[in-house]
Amino acid sequence: xxxxxxxxxxxxxxxxxxxxxxxxxxxxxxxxxxxxxxxxxxxxxxxxxxxxxxxxxxxxxxxxxxxxxxxxxxxxxxxxxxxxxxxxxxxxxxxxxxxxxxxxxxxxxxxxxxxxxxxxxxxxxxxxxxxxxxxxxxxxxxxxxxxxxxxxxxxxxxxxxxxxxxxxxxxxxxxxxxxxxxxxxxxxxxxxxxxxxxxx
Amino acid sequence: xxxxxxxxxxxxxxxxxxxxxxxxxxxxxxxxxxxxxxxxxxxxxxxxxxxxxxxxxxxxxxxxxxxxxxxxxxxxxxxxxxxxxxxxxxxxxxxxxxxxxxxxxxxxxxxxxxxxxxxxxxxx
Numbered sequence: 001x002x003x004x005x006x007x008x009x010x011x012x013x014x015x016x017x018x019x020x021x022x023x024x025x026x027x028x029x030x031x032x033x034x035x036x037x038x039x040x041x042x043x044x045x046x047x048x049x050x051x052x053x054x055x056x057x058x059x060x061x062x063x064x065x066x067x068x069x070x071x072x073x074x075x076x077x078x079x080x081x082x083x084x085x086x087x088x089x090x091x092x093x094x095x096x097x098x099x100x101x102x103x104x105x106x107x108x109x110x111x112x113x114x115x116x117x118x119x120x121x122x123x124x125x126x127x128x129x130x131x132x133x134x135x136x137x138x139x140x141x142x143x144x145x146x147x148x149x150x151x152x153x154x155x156x157x158x159x160x161x162x163x164x165x166x167x168x169x170x171x172x173x174x175x176x177x178x179x180x181x182x183x184x185x186x187x188x189x190x191x192x193x194x195x196x197x198x199x200x
Numbered sequence: 201x202x203x204x205x206x207x208x209x210x211x212x213x214x215x216x217x218x219x220x221x222x223x224x225x226x227x228x229x230x231x232x233x234x235x236x237x238x239x240x241x242x243x244x245x246x247x248x249x250x251x252x253x254x255x256x257x258x259x260x261x262x263x264x265x266x267x268x269x270x271x272x273x274x275x276x277x278x279x280x281x282x283x284x285x286x287x288x289x290x291x292x293x294x295x296x297x298x299x300x301x302x303x304x305x306x307x308x309x310x311x312x313x314x315x316x317x318x319x320x321x322x323x324x
Contacts, residue, residue, distance in 0.1 A: 153299060
């Protein structure tokens with residue numbers, strides 16, 4: 001279903017848009033779903049943004065016990081914050097001064113959608129998926145992320161039932177910051193592991 | 201953060217995600233050495249080609265999940281297959297890997313794709 005903002009800008013439907021409209025209209029006509037149900041599902045998809053993940057990261061930065069529980073059982077800890085993760089088995093991996101983590105799904109585009117929303121185009125690209133496993137430093141450098149040579153890189157290929165979130169390191173100079181302010185430094189890309197949090 | 205440090209027999213520091221499905225018995229423990237089977241069956245396979253034939257170490261047991269190869273054929277996928285996260289040294293996966301010699305890649309692999317590996321490579 002096209003975005004409201006695009007209404008009024010005439011463009012012919014693409015192949016997949018046409019497919020979506022045809023399938024949706026058929027399903028509605030056959031009584032399998034209602035337009036209302038489709039709309040509600042779309043709203044719920046759009047409501048999931050990386051801010052959800054940022055909230056989790058900020059809490060882990062200010063509360064060591066929360067961080068420990070997040071690393072131990074990601075799903076339980078996230079749901080403890082009141083964010084639902086239906087059917088998602090979350091594994092949180094922590095960046096340290098010695099280890100940098102980065103997430104990929106080489107087989108398709110598995111992604112922690114419940115926490116980060118819809119994955120960016122590049123995450124699904126063949127280029128990213130095939131290269132980040134074999135030359136992670138080069139790929140990260142293209143994102144402007146230079147990982148020092150002494151730091152080990154740990155790539156996580158999300159091939160089956162787990163979903164991953166990177167817990168970045170808390171930036172220096174943020175002592176005493178509130179969770180909300182800390183969360184504003186946490187970007188989608190730093191939770192995938194291709195970049196670092198914003199500097200304060 | 202729990203660290204994987206001992207060589208063998210240590211209980212997983214990570215709790216798995218349990219479910220009530222009938223499952224194949226769990227055959228491998230964290231830190232055990234395993235090799236990914238070198239095999240190329242047809243169908244919906246969630247073991248990437250690049251990791252087949254490689255040896256690594258069990259990082260954790262994730263729990264047991266319906267076999268995706270069976271699910272793709274409209275079957276139940278039961279008994280569920282234990283799923284592991286397996287850690288591989290990058291330099292053992294890619295010929296001529298450039299980067300830190302201790303860089304690793306971790307991949308989720310179902311038990312029926314794993315076999316015991318006796319040899320331990322350096323640095324693992």
